[in-house]
Amino acid sequence: MPEGPSIVLLKEAAMPFEHHKVLKATGTADIALKRLDNQTVKAFKTWGKHFLICFKDFTIQIHLMMFGTYRVNEAKQVKPKLGLKFKNGELNFYTCKVNLIEGDLDEVYDWSADVMSHSWSGAKAKAKLKDKPKLMICDALLDQQIFSGVGNIIKNEALFNAKIHPQSLVGDIPIKQMNGLFKELVSFSKHFLKWKRSNVLDDHLEAYGQKVCPRDDVPFKKQYIGKGKRATYYCDHCQELYK
DNA sequence: GTGAATGTTAACAG
DNA sequence: CCTGTTAACATTCA
Numbered sequence: 001m002p003e004g005p006s007i008v009l010l011k012e013a014a015m016p017f018e019h020h021k022v023l024k025a026t027g028t029a030d031i032a033l034k035r036l037d038n039q040t041v042k043a044f045k046t047w048g049k050h051f052l053i054c055f056k057d058f059t060i061q062i063h064l065m066m067f068g069t070y071r072v073n074e075a076k077q078v079k080p081k082l083g084l085k086f087k088n089g090e091l092n093f094y095t096c097k098v099n100l101i102e103g104d105l106d107e108v109y110d111w112s113a114d115v116m117s118h119s120w121s122g123a124k125a126k127a128k129l130k131d132k133p134k135l136m137i138c139d140a141l142l143d144q145q146i147f148s149g150v151g152n153i154i155k156n157e158a159l160f161n162a163k164i165h166p167q168s169l170v171g172d173i174p175i176k177q178m179n180g181l182f183k184e185l186v187s188f189s190k191h192f193l194k195w196k197r198s199n200v201l202d203d204h205l206e207a208y209g210q211k212v213c214p215r216d217d218v219p220f221k222k223q224y225i226g227k228g229k230r231a232t233y234y235c236d237h238c239q240e241l242y243k
Numbered sequence: 244g245t246g247a248a249t250g251t252t253a254a255c256a257g
Numbered sequence: 258c259c260t261g262t263t264a265a266c267a268t269t270c271a
Contacts, residue, residue, distance in 0.1 A: 003249050049250075066250045067268040095267055097251085144251090151249045208249085227261080231248080 002064040004116040004149020005193035007046045010064075013072050014044050014051075020086045027082040029098035036060070036084070046116065047109045048148030053084075054105070061099040068096035113148040115189050122182040129178075133171025137181075139226040140170050150185065153208045154192060156233045158184040160207035165241035166225055166232045172242040207233045 018041055025036035035058065045052040053060040062068075062082065069076075073089040080092040101108055112121040128146045129135075141147050141155040150158075159166050162181040164173065173181070195201040206214050213220055213235035225232040 006249075063251080064249095065267075066248070067266090068250095069268085097266095142250090153249055230250090 002049050002068060003151030003154055003192065004046070004048050004114065005189055005196055007049055007051050007064070007149070008116055008193055009197060010051050010070060011044045011046050013070075014053075014091055016072075016088060017041055017084070017086050017091055018044055020088060022084050023087060024085040025082065026085070027080045027093075027098075029082045031060075031098055031100045033082075035100070045105070046114070046149075047111065048114050048116070048144055049151070050109075052105065057102070059101045059105055061101050062093055063097040063099075064093075065095070065097055069094045070096075110145070110148075113144070113146060115147055115149045115154075115185055116193070120186065122179070125182065126178070129170050133169065135170045136166065136226045137164060137168045137170055137173060138166035138230075138232050139228050141185075142228055142230065147185065149189065152230050153205070154185065154189055155230075156208040157188045157192075157206060159234065160239065161188060163239050165236075165239040166234050168240070168242040174242065177240070177242070207235075209233065213238060 021038060021040045022036045025033040027033065036055070039055045041053060042056060043054045045054060049063060051062040053062070060082070071092045075083070075090070075092050076094055078094065080094055081096050082098050083092045084090060111117055111119040112124045114120060125146050129140060132140065137159065138155060141150050141158065142152070158181060161184040162177065164177055164181055191204065192201060195204050207220070210220050210233055212218070215235065215238050218235055218237045220233050220235055222231060222233050224230065
């Protein structure tokens with residue numbers, strides 16, 4: 001379910017509750033739920049794959065992991081991990097990780113790492129990559145401290161669009177190609193959001209889950225590459241290997 | 244029944 | 258102590 005764009009959609013779905021008071025918090029989450037009762041949601045935020053419910057003195061951090069789901073104004077059969085009741089409806093989260101963060105979010109999050117954010121900074125990402133010249137780009141893209149919000153779909157699509165082989169080493173990718181990759185990252189993430197919103201994302205994937213390269217009709221490779229060993233789809237023919 | 248999937252981290256081995 | 262690997266968690270679908 002969750003890469004950065006999907007969490008932005010979650011935030012959109014939650015907006016009716018912004019500035020509203022939590023009447024009652026329930027669920028199996030291992031946090032002090034009582035602290036939420038009668039607190040007003042100051043804002044909903046996202047940082048990559050993190051969904052943030054901001055209150056006056058603390059923030060609830062929700063990570064949907066691989067299988068997390070949520071419901072707005074309805075409930076599943078199972079008990080939610082976290083359920084919030086408002087006067088105007090309810091918000092329920094399932095199969096997710098819930099944390100309570102005390103204090104200032106700015107000390108926890110580097111907003112410039114979030115590819116979905118206006119604050120996203122390619123220069124910052126480049127600086128972080130400088131320390132890891134031997135890292136494969138397919139692993140680097142999934143590093144949430146550098147490219148927060150990028151998941152396996154965005155990784156595969158951005159590399160394909162930028163014509164870079166996933167096994168290329170960070171330090172060996174020419175600056176021009178790296179800039180091109182960053183551009184594809186941001187632009188595909190925006191498309192992801194738009195397509196996901198209208199439920200047509202699958203129709204637009206050109207690499208992830210594909211069998212044949214749409215550019216030159218050569219069979220795609222699917223391999224579990226890099227230290228993350230995540231499924232990686234690529235075309236030997238049109239994606240250049242830098243190493 | 245089996246395997247895989249848009250993810251992360253604790254535990255363990257060396 | 259650092260690094261790399263494995264296990265674990267949790268759900269749904271083909």
